[in-house]
Structure formats: structure tokens, C-alpha cells
Amino acid sequence: xxxxxxxxxxxxxxxxxxxxxxxxxxxxxxxxxxxxxxxxxxxxxxxxxxxxxxxxxxxxxxxxxxxxxxxxxxxxxxxxxxxxxxxxxxxxxxxxxxxxxxxxxxxxxxxxxxxxxxxxxxxxxxxxxxxxxxxxxxxxxxxxxxxxxxxxxxxxxxxxxxxxxxxxxxxxxxxxxxxxxxxxxxxxxxxxxxxxxxxxxxxxxxxxxxxxxxxxxxxxxxxxxxxxxxxxxxxxxxxxxxxxxxxxxxxxxxxxxxxxxxxxxxxxxxxxxxxxxxxxxxxxxxxxxxxxxxxxxxxxxxxxxxxxxxxxxxxxxxxxxxxxx
Amino acid sequence: xxxxxxxxxxxxxxxxxxxxxxxxxxxxxxxxxxxxxxxxxxxxxxxxxxxxxxxxxxxxxxxxxxxxxxxxxxxxxxxxxxxxxxxxxxxxxxxxxxxxxxxxxxxxxxxxxx
Numbered sequence: 001x002x003x004x005x006x007x008x009x010x011x012x013x014x015x016x017x018x019x020x021x022x023x024x025x026x027x028x029x030x031x032x033x034x035x036x037x038x039x040x041x042x043x044x045x046x047x048x049x050x051x052x053x054x055x056x057x058x059x060x061x062x063x064x065x066x067x068x069x070x071x072x073x074x075x076x077x078x079x080x081x082x083x084x085x086x087x088x089x090x091x092x093x094x095x096x097x098x099x100x101x102x103x104x105x106x107x108x109x110x111x112x113x114x115x116x117x118x119x120x121x122x123x124x125x126x127x128x129x130x131x132x133x134x135x136x137x138x139x140x141x142x143x144x145x146x147x148x149x150x151x152x153x154x155x156x157x158x159x160x161x162x163x164x165x166x167x168x169x170x171x172x173x174x175x176x177x178x179x180x181x182x183x184x185x186x187x188x189x190x191x192x193x194x195x196x197x198x199x200x201x202x203x204x205x206x207x208x209x210x211x212x213x214x215x216x217x218x219x220x221x222x223x224x225x226x227x228x229x230x231x232x233x234x235x236x237x238x239x240x241x242x243x244x245x246x247x248x249x250x251x252x253x254x255x256x257x258x259x260x261x262x263x264x265x266x267x268x269x270x271x272x273x274x275x276x277x278x279x280x281x282x283x284x285x286x287x288x289x290x291x292x293x294x295x296x297x298x299x300x301x302x303x304x305x306x307x308x309x310x311x312x313x314x315x316x317x318x319x320x321x322x323x324x325x
Numbered sequence: 326x327x328x329x330x331x332x333x334x335x336x337x338x339x340x341x342x343x344x345x346x347x348x349x350x351x352x353x354x355x356x357x358x359x360x361x362x363x364x365x366x367x368x369x370x371x372x373x374x375x376x377x378x379x380x381x382x383x384x385x386x387x388x389x390x391x392x393x394x395x396x397x398x399x400x401x402x403x404x405x406x407x408x409x410x411x412x413x414x415x416x417x418x419x420x421x422x423x424x425x426x427x428x429x430x431x432x433x434x435x436x437x438x439x
Contacts, residue, residue, distance in 0.1 A: 186411060192404040199397070 005046055013039045024079045030068045037061035050215040051139040058223040063308050066230055070315030074322065121146075134286045135212045135293070143217065144293040148276040152261050154219075155300050159258050162307035165314050171247035172238065172317025186235070193235040200228035208301050212290070218297040222304025230312050238316050250310040257303025261296045268292070332380035339373030346370060355421045360410050367402030371395065 016036045020029050037060030044053035108115045125142055133141040143151055204225035211217035233241035265276040273280035278292025342365060349362025375395040382388040419427065 186408060188404060188407050188411075192400055195400060196397075 002046055006043065009039055009043050009046065013043070024081075025077060026072055026075075026079055027069075027077045029079075030065060030072060033068065034061045034065040037064070051137075051143075051217070054215045054220050058220045058227075062227055063223050063230075063312075066227075067308075067311060067315060070312060070319060073319040074315065132286070133289045133293070135290075137211065137213055137215070139215070140211050140217055140293065140297075144296055145278060145289055148265075148278075148292075148296065151296070151300065152258075152265070152276070155258055155261055155303050158307045159254055159303055162254050162310050165311045166251075169314035169318055171250070171310060171313055172242060172320065173247075189235050193231055197228050197232055200231070201225055204228065208297065209294070211297055212293060218300025218302075219304050222301040222306075223308055225301070225305045226308035226312070229309055233312070233316060238313070238320050242313065245309065247310065247313055250306045250313070253302050253306035254310060257299045257301070257306065260299030260302065264292055264295050264299070328380045332377045335373045335377030335380065339370045339377060342366065342370040342373065355424075356413055356418055357410060357420050360406055360413075364403065364406035367406065368399070371398045371402065 013036065016032050016039060020032050020036070023029050023032070037056055040060065041053040041057040044050070044056060112118075125138065125146060129135070129138055129141040129146070133145050135141045204221045207216035207224060208218060208221035211221070229241060229245050232244065264278075264281075268277050268280050269275055271280040276292075276296075278289045279285035281288035281291045346362050346364075346366030349365070350359050353359045353362055372395065375391050375398075379388045379391050379395075382391070
């Protein structure tokens, strides 16, 4: 049954991808990208990878769609028709695809428990992490403790992406002129947004601090909190949103998150452990692990929130400037 | 046992409404009727399926979480449909009846000119 669901979902994924290639209306393509992300999230759920599914749904379907729509507001919604022939790229793609399929023939059988991936470090994580880290959600143990260095890299990538966008587009300046948002007249939207936004922020905090016990963590929480502020900006207008969460704070927050993360590593160095070895943070190694994971997840959450929101501000500020002119 | 039967009926009904919503989305003639079909999937199908699922839990934390999801969906889905229809209206899209009336008016003025 699970395989049948997998096949149906993968088939829909392929159809969606074809739709993205064929359609020329970029607005529809962005929506298809959202559907693509939701389908991937469903496949991950079917594979029992709820943490990954959660991230895919929050980042891929949620924030990316909004950011791509923000880009479309700047560029226009029709794809330019290319004049060159598409034969050479097709040949290259077919040959590469054939080589990749040929390569998969050497791979071990799908789902075989004796595969190297199930024999390498996974058994150690499964057997030792309840004793060494003691978190019910093993994914968080691996992500935040065993693979803390990789996660630091990921956080730095998000931070770098925000720096890249901001150095190209710049943040909007908070001005006191109230530019009327197009949605100001939508009474229903405003009432429901006022109901939803506090709940969304509450849920983000839950995801942030419950990540040790259930699916969730800093990445998802940061994205959900950013989505709450983006909803506020969409309904009540960008100038009001930049008053509530000021762009200058966001710059500080984005750097602060990475600083908290790397600072935890440096602190563990000073206390006599190796970089990001949380055992030394408290007298009891397991308690030290808990402190370390909560602190670095907080750092991840702060950086992701600030990075996503400042990228949105940058795009929305440009679009608004274009409208005023 | 009784709960399970009720739950099965609710789930099947929910699936039925989801399916009719999807068919309506394809078959209905214009934007507003299609939004109507899609919002049926969002509201009644979600209510039926989630209440069917709640009846299958042990009425513990899982049921509470499902209830929260249901409340959230009931807040957001009709709002999304409303916003969609209202912005289409704002953008100048006419309903099917209005388009027909306009066409008739246009053709009758044409005949009057002749």
C-alpha cells in the first residue's frame, strides 16, 4: 500500500515538473512549484521522515512561494520565448540521464537492510543516542549534536543568502508615510489575519522548543515566525510591518543567530571539550547536550527568521518603490 | 465498534465531497463557480475527514491536535476562497450571468442599429 502511494505521488511529481517546463505563465509555474513541494513533503511523510517533510512544507511550499511571487512582482509574469533550437540541450540531457540511470544499476537494492547506508553510522546513532544525548527525537540529536558542524554550515549558508540578497537589493527604509496597502479594504482578511498571526507565532515557539521531543526545530520555527510577519506585511502593508519588525534589527538578529551557534562551539572549546562538544557545558554530559542543543537551535531559529524576513523585505521594498514611481 | 462505523461513514463522505470538489473544479464553466467547488473541498470535506479521524483516536493529545488543525482550517480556507473571489471581482472579472447579460445587451444594440 505504501509503495502504491509512493508511485502515485512520484507520478504526480513528474507531471508537475513537466507542467513547470511546458507552461509559459510564470505565475502558474510558481504555484506548481508550491504543489511540487507539497507532494515531496507527502513522499517524505510516507517515508516516515516527518522532520524533512515539515521543513519541505514550511520552506519549499511556504516561504519560497512567497519569495518567488515577490520576484515576479519585479520582473513580470511571462516567460521570454527563446529563439535558439533546443536540440543540443536535449541530446546532452538524454545522454546525462542515460548515464545516471546506468549508474543506478550498480547501486544496492532499494530498501535492503544490508545497504551500506544502513550499516555505516546509523546503527550507532540509533543505539547510542538515547544514552549519549537522551532526546526522544533522534533526528534532532543527529542534526544538532552529532552533525552540529554541518548544521552550523547550513545556518551560515542561510545567513550568506540573506547577505547576498541584501547587498543586491537593500532593505527598505522605515518611513512614516503610510502607503495604502491594496488589501486595506478586505475586512475579512484583516480580521482573520489578526486572529491567525498570534497563533502562528505561538506555533513557531512551540516548534522551536518542542523540536527535542517531536518533529521541528530551529529551521521550521524560524520560517513559520517569518511567515507570520510576512502575512502581516501582506495584509496591513509593508510600512507598518517595517515599524513592527524593523529592518535594522533584522540585520543584527541574522548575525546574532550565527554568533550564538558558533559561540556555543567556542564556549565548549574554552571549557575543555572540542568544538561544539556539548558534554562539557554542564557537569552531567547528557544535561550538557540538552543545553547545547536548545541554545544552538535558538541560534538557528533566530538566523532563519531574520534571513527569510529580510529577503522578503528586500523584494517587497523594491516592488513597492516600483509601484510608487 | 460503533465509533469505527461512524468514522468510516464520515471518512467516505469526506472523500466523496473532496472528489466532487475536484470534478467541479474541472467541469464548472467560470472562475466563481470553480472557486465555489474548490471551497467545498476546503470546508465540508476537511470537517468530515478530520472528525472521522478524531473518532479513531483514543481522545488524547492526538485528538486535541486534530481539533486545532480543524479550527485552523475552518478559519483559513473560507478566508482564502473569499480573498480569491474578491480580488477576482476587484480585478474586473464578471460572473457567468453578468457576461451573458452583457452579451445579450451588446447583440440587442447591434440589432437595434441594424
